[in-house]
Amino acid sequence: MSRNVKVVISCLCGAAKQTVVLRTNESTSGPLGVDLCHCYDCRHSSGLLCVSYAPTQVPRSLDNLVAYPDESAQPSATTPRRYFCGVCGCHMFRYSAVGDGEIDKSWEVATGTIIGRAGVDDELAQVDDGKEEPLLRYARHVNADSTNDGGLSPFIKLIEGTEPFEEGWINESRGGDSKGILEAHCHCKTVRFYITRPDASSRLPRSGFSDLIVPGATSPREAVDNPRDEKWWLRPQSQDNPDLTRYMAGTCACQSCQLAAGFEIQTWAFVPRSNIFFQPPAAAASSSSSSSFSDALPLDFPTLRQTYSPLRTYESSPGVFREFCPRCGASVFWHDRWRPGLIDVSVGLLTADEGARAESWLDWWRGRVSFQEDAGNGRVGGVARWGKDVVETLAEGLRG
Ligand SMILES: [Zn+2]
Ligand SMILES: [Zn+2]
Ligand SMILES: [Zn+2]
Structure with missing residues:
Protein backbone atom coordinates (compact mmCIF):
# COMPACT_ATOMS: atom_id res chain seq x y z
CA MET A 1 0.00 0.00 0.00
CA SER A 2 1.39 3.37 -0.90
CA ARG A 3 0.91 6.44 1.19
CA ASN A 4 0.45 9.67 -0.71
CA VAL A 5 0.93 12.87 1.23
CA LYS A 6 -0.07 16.25 -0.14
CA VAL A 7 2.26 19.01 0.96
CA VAL A 8 2.69 22.75 0.42
CA ILE A 9 6.04 23.71 -1.10
CA SER A 10 7.60 27.13 -1.55
CA CYS A 11 10.77 28.93 -2.54
CA LEU A 12 12.12 31.97 -0.70
CA CYS A 13 10.34 34.56 -2.88
CA GLY A 14 7.10 32.56 -3.10
CA ALA A 15 6.93 32.58 -6.91
CA ALA A 16 7.05 28.77 -7.07
CA LYS A 17 4.62 28.07 -4.23
CA GLN A 18 2.16 25.21 -4.90
CA THR A 19 1.07 21.83 -3.57
CA VAL A 20 2.56 18.50 -4.60
CA VAL A 21 1.75 14.92 -3.69
CA LEU A 22 4.66 12.96 -2.28
CA ARG A 23 4.60 9.34 -3.32
CA THR A 24 6.16 6.30 -1.85
CA ASN A 25 5.87 2.58 -2.14
CA GLU A 26 6.95 2.14 1.43
CA SER A 27 4.27 0.14 3.11
CA THR A 28 5.58 0.64 6.60
CA SER A 29 4.48 3.57 8.65
CA GLY A 30 6.94 6.15 9.88
CA PRO A 31 8.93 8.89 8.18
CA LEU A 32 9.66 8.54 4.46
CA GLY A 33 13.32 7.80 3.78
CA VAL A 34 15.23 10.13 1.43
CA ASP A 35 18.82 9.91 0.30
CA LEU A 36 21.44 12.59 0.80
CA CYS A 37 23.31 12.85 -2.50
CA HIS A 38 26.92 14.07 -2.50
CA CYS A 39 27.59 13.72 -6.24
CA TYR A 40 29.46 16.26 -8.37
CA ASP A 41 26.33 17.25 -10.33
CA CYS A 42 24.29 17.91 -7.21
CA ARG A 43 27.10 19.88 -5.55
CA HIS A 44 27.89 22.12 -8.48
CA SER A 45 24.26 22.78 -9.49
CA SER A 46 23.14 23.60 -5.94
CA GLY A 47 26.30 25.16 -4.48
CA LEU A 48 25.78 22.91 -1.44
CA LEU A 49 27.78 19.86 -0.35
CA CYS A 50 24.75 17.55 -0.44
CA VAL A 51 21.10 17.65 -1.44
CA SER A 52 17.96 15.57 -0.87
CA TYR A 53 14.83 15.01 -2.94
CA ALA A 54 11.58 13.18 -2.19
CA PRO A 55 9.61 11.34 -4.93
CA THR A 56 6.50 13.19 -6.00
CA GLN A 57 3.69 13.02 -8.55
CA VAL A 58 3.93 15.24 -11.64
CA PRO A 59 3.96 18.88 -10.48
CA ARG A 60 0.88 20.90 -11.37
CA SER A 61 2.87 23.88 -12.47
CA LEU A 62 6.35 24.74 -13.64
CA ASP A 63 5.52 28.45 -13.80
CA ASN A 64 8.40 30.76 -12.90
CA LEU A 65 10.84 27.85 -12.93
CA VAL A 66 14.00 27.59 -15.04
CA ALA A 67 14.92 24.15 -16.43
CA TYR A 68 18.53 22.99 -16.46
CA PRO A 69 19.55 21.52 -18.84
CA ASP A 70 16.89 23.36 -20.83
CA GLU A 71 14.02 21.70 -22.69
CA SER A 72 16.09 21.21 -25.86
CA ALA A 73 17.86 18.22 -24.29
CA GLN A 74 16.14 15.04 -23.16
CA PRO A 75 16.81 14.24 -19.54
CA SER A 76 17.91 10.72 -18.70
CA ALA A 77 18.43 8.71 -15.59
CA THR A 78 22.05 9.82 -15.43
CA THR A 79 21.51 13.46 -16.37
CA PRO A 80 18.32 14.61 -14.72
CA ARG A 81 16.75 17.95 -15.43
CA ARG A 82 16.52 20.30 -12.50
CA TYR A 83 14.03 23.12 -12.03
CA PHE A 84 14.75 26.19 -9.94
CA CYS A 85 12.96 29.48 -9.28
CA GLY A 86 14.11 32.12 -11.75
CA VAL A 87 13.57 34.88 -9.18
CA CYS A 88 15.28 33.59 -6.02
CA GLY A 89 17.26 30.57 -7.33
CA CYS A 90 15.62 27.95 -5.09
CA HIS A 91 15.82 24.41 -6.48
CA MET A 92 12.32 22.89 -6.58
CA PHE A 93 12.23 19.72 -8.70
CA ARG A 94 14.41 17.08 -10.28
CA TYR A 95 13.14 15.04 -13.21
CA SER A 96 14.74 11.93 -14.67
CA ALA A 97 13.26 9.95 -17.53
CA VAL A 98 12.63 6.32 -16.72
CA GLY A 99 10.59 5.54 -19.85
CA ASP A 100 7.85 3.03 -20.47
CA GLY A 101 5.03 5.24 -19.36
CA GLU A 102 6.33 5.62 -15.87
CA ILE A 103 7.30 9.20 -16.35
CA ASP A 104 5.46 10.34 -13.27
CA LYS A 105 7.65 8.17 -11.11
CA SER A 106 10.68 10.19 -11.99
CA TRP A 107 9.67 13.53 -10.49
CA GLU A 108 11.17 14.52 -7.18
CA VAL A 109 10.77 17.61 -5.01
CA ALA A 110 13.62 19.31 -3.15
CA THR A 111 13.02 18.53 0.53
CA GLY A 112 13.91 22.02 1.80
CA THR A 113 10.93 23.52 -0.04
CA ILE A 114 8.36 21.46 1.90
CA ILE A 115 6.52 23.66 4.40
CA GLY A 116 3.85 21.33 5.78
CA ARG A 117 0.91 19.09 4.94
CA ALA A 118 -1.78 20.60 2.77
CA GLY A 119 -5.42 20.63 3.83
CA VAL A 120 -8.39 20.09 1.50
CA ASP A 121 -8.25 23.73 0.40
CA ASP A 122 -4.55 23.36 -0.57
CA GLU A 123 -3.62 25.71 2.26
CA LEU A 124 -1.34 24.56 5.07
CA ALA A 125 -3.16 22.13 7.34
CA GLN A 126 -3.14 23.40 10.90
CA VAL A 127 -1.72 20.76 13.20
CA ASP A 128 -0.17 20.53 16.60
CA ASP A 129 3.58 20.53 15.92
CA GLY A 130 4.34 18.14 18.72
CA LYS A 131 1.82 15.48 17.70
CA GLU A 132 2.93 14.54 14.19
CA GLU A 133 5.85 12.25 13.60
CA PRO A 134 8.63 13.63 11.34
CA LEU A 135 7.52 13.51 7.71
CA LEU A 136 10.94 12.48 6.36
CA ARG A 137 14.23 11.02 7.48
CA TYR A 138 17.62 10.77 5.83
CA ALA A 139 17.99 7.11 4.91
CA ARG A 140 21.41 6.89 3.25
CA HIS A 141 24.37 8.86 2.03
CA VAL A 142 24.82 8.26 -1.69
CA ASN A 143 27.71 9.13 -4.02
CA ALA A 144 29.90 10.17 -1.10
CA ASP A 145 32.82 8.42 -2.81
CA SER A 146 32.81 11.06 -5.56
CA THR A 147 33.82 13.71 -3.01
CA ASN A 148 37.32 12.27 -2.28
CA ASP A 149 36.97 13.26 1.37
CA GLY A 150 33.40 12.20 2.14
CA GLY A 151 32.11 15.75 1.83
CA LEU A 152 29.59 16.45 4.56
CA SER A 153 28.81 12.76 5.16
CA PRO A 154 31.14 12.30 8.18
CA PHE A 155 29.18 15.07 9.94
CA ILE A 156 25.77 13.47 9.42
CA LYS A 157 25.51 10.12 11.20
CA LEU A 158 22.72 7.98 9.80
CA ILE A 159 21.35 4.85 11.39
CA GLU A 160 21.21 3.04 8.08
CA GLY A 161 24.65 4.33 7.31
CA THR A 162 26.51 5.13 4.20
CA GLU A 163 27.27 3.40 0.97
CA PRO A 164 30.63 1.69 1.37
CA PHE A 165 33.25 4.41 1.43
CA GLU A 166 36.82 3.51 2.21
CA GLU A 167 39.84 5.66 1.26
CA GLY A 168 42.22 7.17 3.74
CA TRP A 169 40.45 10.46 3.86
CA ILE A 170 40.03 11.03 7.56
CA ASN A 171 42.24 13.87 8.84
CA GLU A 172 44.18 13.64 5.64
CA SER A 173 44.88 16.54 3.34
CA ARG A 174 45.91 15.79 -0.22
CA GLY A 175 47.58 18.94 -1.43
CA GLY A 176 45.20 21.17 -3.33
CA ASP A 177 47.26 24.26 -2.65
CA SER A 178 49.95 23.57 -5.22
CA LYS A 179 48.91 26.57 -7.31
CA GLY A 180 48.00 28.69 -4.33
ZN1 LIG B 1 11.50 32.03 -5.70
ZN1 LIG C 1 23.41 13.82 -6.89
ZN1 LIG D 1 25.65 27.65 -13.74
Whole structure:
Protein backbone atom coordinates (compact mmCIF):
# COMPACT_ATOMS: atom_id res chain seq x y z
CA MET A 1 0.00 0.00 0.00
CA SER A 2 1.39 3.37 -0.90
CA ARG A 3 0.91 6.44 1.19
CA ASN A 4 0.45 9.67 -0.71
CA VAL A 5 0.93 12.87 1.23
CA LYS A 6 -0.07 16.25 -0.14
CA VAL A 7 2.26 19.01 0.96
CA VAL A 8 2.69 22.75 0.42
CA ILE A 9 6.04 23.71 -1.10
CA SER A 10 7.60 27.13 -1.55
CA CYS A 11 10.77 28.93 -2.54
CA LEU A 12 12.12 31.97 -0.70
CA CYS A 13 10.34 34.56 -2.88
CA GLY A 14 7.10 32.56 -3.10
CA ALA A 15 6.93 32.58 -6.91
CA ALA A 16 7.05 28.77 -7.07
CA LYS A 17 4.62 28.07 -4.23
CA GLN A 18 2.16 25.21 -4.90
CA THR A 19 1.07 21.83 -3.57
CA VAL A 20 2.56 18.50 -4.60
CA VAL A 21 1.75 14.92 -3.69
CA LEU A 22 4.66 12.96 -2.28
CA ARG A 23 4.60 9.34 -3.32
CA THR A 24 6.16 6.30 -1.85
CA ASN A 25 5.87 2.58 -2.14
CA GLU A 26 6.95 2.14 1.43
CA SER A 27 4.27 0.14 3.11
CA THR A 28 5.58 0.64 6.60
CA SER A 29 4.48 3.57 8.65
CA GLY A 30 6.94 6.15 9.88
CA PRO A 31 8.93 8.89 8.18
CA LEU A 32 9.66 8.54 4.46
CA GLY A 33 13.32 7.80 3.78
CA VAL A 34 15.23 10.13 1.43
CA ASP A 35 18.82 9.91 0.30
CA LEU A 36 21.44 12.59 0.80
CA CYS A 37 23.31 12.85 -2.50
CA HIS A 38 26.92 14.07 -2.50
CA CYS A 39 27.59 13.72 -6.24
CA TYR A 40 29.46 16.26 -8.37
CA ASP A 41 26.33 17.25 -10.33
CA CYS A 42 24.29 17.91 -7.21
CA ARG A 43 27.10 19.88 -5.55
CA HIS A 44 27.89 22.12 -8.48
CA SER A 45 24.26 22.78 -9.49
CA SER A 46 23.14 23.60 -5.94
CA GLY A 47 26.30 25.16 -4.48
CA LEU A 48 25.78 22.91 -1.44
CA LEU A 49 27.78 19.86 -0.35
CA CYS A 50 24.75 17.55 -0.44
CA VAL A 51 21.10 17.65 -1.44
CA SER A 52 17.96 15.57 -0.87
CA TYR A 53 14.83 15.01 -2.94
CA ALA A 54 11.58 13.18 -2.19
CA PRO A 55 9.61 11.34 -4.93
CA THR A 56 6.50 13.19 -6.00
CA GLN A 57 3.69 13.02 -8.55
CA VAL A 58 3.93 15.24 -11.64
CA PRO A 59 3.96 18.88 -10.48
CA ARG A 60 0.88 20.90 -11.37
CA SER A 61 2.87 23.88 -12.47
CA LEU A 62 6.35 24.74 -13.64
CA ASP A 63 5.52 28.45 -13.80
CA ASN A 64 8.40 30.76 -12.90
CA LEU A 65 10.84 27.85 -12.93
CA VAL A 66 14.00 27.59 -15.04
CA ALA A 67 14.92 24.15 -16.43
CA TYR A 68 18.53 22.99 -16.46
CA PRO A 69 19.55 21.52 -18.84
CA ASP A 70 16.89 23.36 -20.83
CA GLU A 71 14.02 21.70 -22.69
CA SER A 72 16.09 21.21 -25.86
CA ALA A 73 17.86 18.22 -24.29
CA GLN A 74 16.14 15.04 -23.16
CA PRO A 75 16.81 14.24 -19.54
CA SER A 76 17.91 10.72 -18.70
CA ALA A 77 18.43 8.71 -15.59
CA THR A 78 22.05 9.82 -15.43
CA THR A 79 21.51 13.46 -16.37
CA PRO A 80 18.32 14.61 -14.72
CA ARG A 81 16.75 17.95 -15.43
CA ARG A 82 16.52 20.30 -12.50
CA TYR A 83 14.03 23.12 -12.03
CA PHE A 84 14.75 26.19 -9.94
CA CYS A 85 12.96 29.48 -9.28
CA GLY A 86 14.11 32.12 -11.75
CA VAL A 87 13.57 34.88 -9.18
CA CYS A 88 15.28 33.59 -6.02
CA GLY A 89 17.26 30.57 -7.33
CA CYS A 90 15.62 27.95 -5.09
CA HIS A 91 15.82 24.41 -6.48
CA MET A 92 12.32 22.89 -6.58
CA PHE A 93 12.23 19.72 -8.70
CA ARG A 94 14.41 17.08 -10.28
CA TYR A 95 13.14 15.04 -13.21
CA SER A 96 14.74 11.93 -14.67
CA ALA A 97 13.26 9.95 -17.53
CA VAL A 98 12.63 6.32 -16.72
CA GLY A 99 10.59 5.54 -19.85
CA ASP A 100 7.85 3.03 -20.47
CA GLY A 101 5.03 5.24 -19.36
CA GLU A 102 6.33 5.62 -15.87
CA ILE A 103 7.30 9.20 -16.35
CA ASP A 104 5.46 10.34 -13.27
CA LYS A 105 7.65 8.17 -11.11
CA SER A 106 10.68 10.19 -11.99
CA TRP A 107 9.67 13.53 -10.49
CA GLU A 108 11.17 14.52 -7.18
CA VAL A 109 10.77 17.61 -5.01
CA ALA A 110 13.62 19.31 -3.15
CA THR A 111 13.02 18.53 0.53
CA GLY A 112 13.91 22.02 1.80
CA THR A 113 10.93 23.52 -0.04
CA ILE A 114 8.36 21.46 1.90
CA ILE A 115 6.52 23.66 4.40
CA GLY A 116 3.85 21.33 5.78
CA ARG A 117 0.91 19.09 4.94
CA ALA A 118 -1.78 20.60 2.77
CA GLY A 119 -5.42 20.63 3.83
CA VAL A 120 -8.39 20.09 1.50
CA ASP A 121 -8.25 23.73 0.40
CA ASP A 122 -4.55 23.36 -0.57
CA GLU A 123 -3.62 25.71 2.26
CA LEU A 124 -1.34 24.56 5.07
CA ALA A 125 -3.16 22.13 7.34
CA GLN A 126 -3.14 23.40 10.90
CA VAL A 127 -1.72 20.76 13.20
CA ASP A 128 -0.17 20.53 16.60
CA ASP A 129 3.58 20.53 15.92
CA GLY A 130 4.34 18.14 18.72
CA LYS A 131 1.82 15.48 17.70
CA GLU A 132 2.93 14.54 14.19
CA GLU A 133 5.85 12.25 13.60
CA PRO A 134 8.63 13.63 11.34
CA LEU A 135 7.52 13.51 7.71
CA LEU A 136 10.94 12.48 6.36
CA ARG A 137 14.23 11.02 7.48
CA TYR A 138 17.62 10.77 5.83
CA ALA A 139 17.99 7.11 4.91
CA ARG A 140 21.41 6.89 3.25
CA HIS A 141 24.37 8.86 2.03
CA VAL A 142 24.82 8.26 -1.69
CA ASN A 143 27.71 9.13 -4.02
CA ALA A 144 29.90 10.17 -1.10
CA ASP A 145 32.82 8.42 -2.81
CA SER A 146 32.81 11.06 -5.56
CA THR A 147 33.82 13.71 -3.01
CA ASN A 148 37.32 12.27 -2.28
CA ASP A 149 36.97 13.26 1.37
CA GLY A 150 33.40 12.20 2.14
CA GLY A 151 32.11 15.75 1.83
CA LEU A 152 29.59 16.45 4.56
CA SER A 153 28.81 12.76 5.16
CA PRO A 154 31.14 12.30 8.18
CA PHE A 155 29.18 15.07 9.94
CA ILE A 156 25.77 13.47 9.42
CA LYS A 157 25.51 10.12 11.20
CA LEU A 158 22.72 7.98 9.80
CA ILE A 159 21.35 4.85 11.39
CA GLU A 160 21.21 3.04 8.08
CA GLY A 161 24.65 4.33 7.31
CA THR A 162 26.51 5.13 4.20
CA GLU A 163 27.27 3.40 0.97
CA PRO A 164 30.63 1.69 1.37
CA PHE A 165 33.25 4.41 1.43
CA GLU A 166 36.82 3.51 2.21
CA GLU A 167 39.84 5.66 1.26
CA GLY A 168 42.22 7.17 3.74
CA TRP A 169 40.45 10.46 3.86
CA ILE A 170 40.03 11.03 7.56
CA ASN A 171 42.24 13.87 8.84
CA GLU A 172 44.18 13.64 5.64
CA SER A 173 44.88 16.54 3.34
CA ARG A 174 45.91 15.79 -0.22
CA GLY A 175 47.58 18.94 -1.43
CA GLY A 176 45.20 21.17 -3.33
CA ASP A 177 47.26 24.26 -2.65
CA SER A 178 49.95 23.57 -5.22
CA LYS A 179 48.91 26.57 -7.31
CA GLY A 180 48.00 28.69 -4.33
CA ILE A 181 44.72 29.35 -6.14
CA LEU A 182 41.44 27.55 -5.61
CA GLU A 183 39.05 27.37 -8.55
CA ALA A 184 35.28 27.44 -8.10
CA HIS A 185 32.53 27.03 -10.64
CA CYS A 186 28.85 26.23 -11.00
CA HIS A 187 27.68 23.17 -12.92
CA CYS A 188 27.18 24.94 -16.27
CA LYS A 189 30.42 26.95 -15.74
CA THR A 190 28.70 30.24 -16.49
CA VAL A 191 29.94 31.28 -13.06
CA ARG A 192 33.66 30.82 -12.48
CA PHE A 193 35.86 32.44 -9.91
CA TYR A 194 39.07 31.91 -7.98
CA ILE A 195 40.01 32.19 -4.34
CA THR A 196 43.52 33.14 -3.26
CA ARG A 197 45.24 32.47 0.06
CA PRO A 198 44.86 35.03 2.85
CA ASP A 199 47.17 38.04 2.47
CA ALA A 200 47.51 41.49 4.06
CA SER A 201 44.24 42.61 2.47
CA SER A 202 42.34 39.77 4.14
CA ARG A 203 42.67 41.52 7.50
CA LEU A 204 41.06 44.77 6.35
CA PRO A 205 37.35 43.90 6.57
CA ARG A 206 35.53 44.52 9.83
CA SER A 207 32.73 42.15 10.71
CA GLY A 208 30.58 41.12 13.61
CA PHE A 209 30.87 37.46 14.50
CA SER A 210 29.17 34.86 12.37
CA ASP A 211 26.19 33.23 14.07
CA LEU A 212 28.32 30.07 13.93
CA ILE A 213 30.69 31.41 16.56
CA VAL A 214 28.52 33.79 18.60
CA PRO A 215 24.81 32.85 18.41
CA GLY A 216 22.83 36.01 17.74
CA ALA A 217 19.67 34.69 19.40
CA THR A 218 21.26 34.11 22.81
CA SER A 219 24.21 36.51 22.98
CA PRO A 220 24.36 40.16 23.99
CA ARG A 221 24.58 42.56 21.09
CA GLU A 222 28.01 43.81 22.28
CA ALA A 223 29.46 40.30 21.94
CA VAL A 224 28.00 39.71 18.48
CA ASP A 225 29.41 43.04 17.28
CA ASN A 226 33.01 41.81 17.74
CA PRO A 227 34.28 44.84 19.69
CA ARG A 228 37.91 43.67 19.62
CA ASP A 229 37.75 43.44 15.83
CA GLU A 230 38.89 39.82 15.69
CA LYS A 231 39.61 38.55 12.19
CA TRP A 232 37.69 35.36 12.91
CA TRP A 233 37.48 34.30 9.25
CA LEU A 234 41.25 33.73 9.07
CA ARG A 235 42.26 30.32 10.39
CA PRO A 236 45.50 28.43 11.03
CA GLN A 237 46.75 25.90 8.49
CA SER A 238 46.64 23.10 11.06
CA GLN A 239 46.87 22.41 14.77
CA ASP A 240 50.65 22.46 14.51
CA ASN A 241 50.96 25.32 12.06
CA PRO A 242 49.58 28.65 13.28
CA ASP A 243 50.02 30.42 9.93
CA LEU A 244 46.69 31.96 8.95
CA THR A 245 46.37 30.33 5.54
CA ARG A 246 42.79 29.08 5.65
CA TYR A 247 39.26 30.48 5.88
CA MET A 248 36.43 29.69 8.26
CA ALA A 249 33.63 27.51 6.91
CA GLY A 250 30.45 26.22 8.46
CA THR A 251 26.93 24.96 8.03
CA CYS A 252 23.78 27.07 8.18
CA ALA A 253 20.21 26.06 9.02
CA CYS A 254 18.45 29.41 8.75
CA GLN A 255 15.07 29.50 7.07
CA SER A 256 16.12 31.83 4.29
CA CYS A 257 19.16 29.72 3.32
CA GLN A 258 16.88 26.67 3.26
CA LEU A 259 14.31 28.34 1.00
CA ALA A 260 16.90 30.02 -1.22
CA ALA A 261 18.67 26.71 -1.86
CA GLY A 262 15.77 24.24 -1.63
CA PHE A 263 17.65 22.01 0.84
CA GLU A 264 18.10 21.87 4.60
CA ILE A 265 21.87 22.26 4.98
CA GLN A 266 23.68 25.22 3.41
CA THR A 267 27.49 25.31 3.61
CA TRP A 268 29.36 28.63 3.54
CA ALA A 269 33.00 29.66 3.48
CA PHE A 270 33.78 33.17 4.73
CA VAL A 271 36.21 34.77 2.28
CA PRO A 272 37.35 38.41 2.04
CA ARG A 273 36.16 40.00 -1.19
CA SER A 274 39.79 40.96 -1.92
CA ASN A 275 40.64 37.24 -2.20
CA ILE A 276 37.95 36.47 -4.80
CA PHE A 277 38.64 36.96 -8.52
CA PHE A 278 35.87 36.63 -11.04
CA GLN A 279 36.21 35.10 -14.48
CA PRO A 280 34.39 37.27 -17.04
CA PRO A 281 32.18 35.03 -19.23
CA ALA A 282 33.84 36.32 -22.42
CA ALA A 283 37.26 35.24 -21.20
CA ALA A 284 35.86 31.95 -19.96
CA ALA A 285 34.36 31.27 -23.39
CA SER A 286 37.37 32.32 -25.47
CA SER A 287 39.84 30.29 -23.49
CA SER A 288 37.43 27.34 -23.50
CA SER A 289 38.04 24.79 -20.81
CA SER A 290 41.41 26.15 -19.82
CA SER A 291 40.32 29.57 -18.63
CA SER A 292 42.92 30.89 -16.31
CA PHE A 293 43.43 33.00 -13.27
CA SER A 294 45.25 35.63 -15.37
CA ASP A 295 41.95 36.63 -17.05
CA ALA A 296 40.15 37.01 -13.74
CA LEU A 297 39.10 40.36 -12.28
CA PRO A 298 38.70 41.37 -8.63
CA LEU A 299 35.17 40.72 -7.40
CA ASP A 300 33.23 43.96 -7.44
CA PHE A 301 29.44 43.65 -7.39
CA PRO A 302 28.51 47.06 -8.89
CA THR A 303 30.89 46.47 -11.82
CA LEU A 304 29.61 42.95 -12.28
CA ARG A 305 26.02 44.16 -12.39
CA GLN A 306 26.72 46.97 -14.85
CA THR A 307 28.87 45.12 -17.31
CA TYR A 308 29.08 41.41 -17.83
CA SER A 309 27.19 39.89 -14.96
CA PRO A 310 26.89 36.13 -15.16
CA LEU A 311 25.10 36.25 -11.81
CA ARG A 312 21.51 36.86 -10.84
CA THR A 313 20.93 38.64 -7.54
CA TYR A 314 17.98 38.21 -5.20
CA GLU A 315 17.69 40.78 -2.41
CA SER A 316 16.27 38.52 0.27
CA SER A 317 15.76 41.40 2.70
CA PRO A 318 16.74 45.07 2.34
CA GLY A 319 20.52 45.26 1.93
CA VAL A 320 20.98 41.45 1.93
CA PHE A 321 21.94 39.85 -1.36
CA ARG A 322 22.06 36.27 -2.62
CA GLU A 323 23.66 35.55 -5.97
CA PHE A 324 22.96 32.46 -8.06
CA CYS A 325 23.68 31.21 -11.56
CA PRO A 326 20.75 32.11 -13.84
CA ARG A 327 21.41 29.05 -16.03
CA CYS A 328 21.92 26.15 -13.59
CA GLY A 329 20.61 27.70 -10.37
CA ALA A 330 23.71 27.18 -8.24
CA SER A 331 23.88 29.32 -5.11
CA VAL A 332 27.10 31.37 -5.33
CA PHE A 333 27.37 34.19 -2.76
CA TRP A 334 25.65 35.75 0.21
CA HIS A 335 26.65 39.26 1.21
CA ASP A 336 25.19 42.36 2.75
CA ARG A 337 25.51 46.12 2.71
CA TRP A 338 26.98 46.38 6.21
CA ARG A 339 29.83 43.94 5.65
CA PRO A 340 30.94 44.58 2.08
CA GLY A 341 34.47 43.22 2.52
CA LEU A 342 33.55 39.70 3.63
CA ILE A 343 31.58 37.33 1.42
CA ASP A 344 29.89 34.00 2.13
CA VAL A 345 30.85 31.61 -0.67
CA SER A 346 28.88 28.42 -1.44
CA VAL A 347 31.30 25.57 -0.67
CA GLY A 348 29.72 23.15 -3.18
CA LEU A 349 31.32 25.14 -6.01
CA LEU A 350 34.91 24.63 -4.84
CA THR A 351 37.26 22.24 -6.64
CA ALA A 352 40.05 21.55 -4.15
CA ASP A 353 42.31 18.60 -5.02
CA GLU A 354 41.88 17.05 -1.59
CA GLY A 355 38.10 16.85 -1.81
CA ALA A 356 34.72 18.52 -1.51
CA ARG A 357 35.32 19.87 2.02
CA ALA A 358 38.49 21.60 0.79
CA GLU A 359 40.22 21.24 4.15
CA SER A 360 43.56 22.56 2.97
CA TRP A 361 41.65 25.82 2.42
CA LEU A 362 38.84 25.70 4.95
CA ASP A 363 38.62 25.18 8.69
CA TRP A 364 35.17 23.77 9.48
CA TRP A 365 33.54 25.15 12.61
CA ARG A 366 32.40 22.17 14.67
CA GLY A 367 30.88 24.00 17.64
CA ARG A 368 27.43 24.53 16.20
CA VAL A 369 25.23 24.94 13.15
CA SER A 370 24.62 28.57 12.32
CA PHE A 371 21.05 29.62 13.29
CA GLN A 372 20.36 26.12 14.63
CA GLU A 373 17.65 27.57 16.89
CA ASP A 374 15.70 28.45 13.74
CA ALA A 375 15.41 24.84 12.56
CA GLY A 376 11.80 24.03 11.81
CA ASN A 377 10.77 27.70 11.76
CA GLY A 378 8.30 28.47 9.01
CA ARG A 379 7.34 24.79 8.77
CA VAL A 380 4.48 23.04 10.50
CA GLY A 381 3.70 19.66 12.04
CA GLY A 382 5.76 16.69 10.93
CA VAL A 383 7.73 18.86 8.51
CA ALA A 384 8.90 21.10 11.35
CA ARG A 385 9.84 17.96 13.29
CA TRP A 386 11.91 16.74 10.36
CA GLY A 387 13.65 20.14 10.09
CA LYS A 388 14.61 19.97 13.76
CA ASP A 389 15.79 16.36 13.43
CA VAL A 390 18.10 17.30 10.56
CA VAL A 391 19.82 20.03 12.50
CA GLU A 392 20.10 17.97 15.69
CA THR A 393 21.73 15.16 13.71
CA LEU A 394 24.11 17.59 12.03
CA ALA A 395 25.04 19.46 15.22
CA GLU A 396 25.74 16.16 16.96
CA GLY A 397 27.81 14.89 14.02
CA LEU A 398 29.87 18.08 13.92
CA ARG A 399 30.68 17.80 17.62
CA GLY A 400 31.93 14.29 16.84
ZN1 LIG B 1 11.50 32.03 -5.70
ZN1 LIG C 1 23.41 13.82 -6.89
ZN1 LIG D 1 25.65 27.65 -13.74
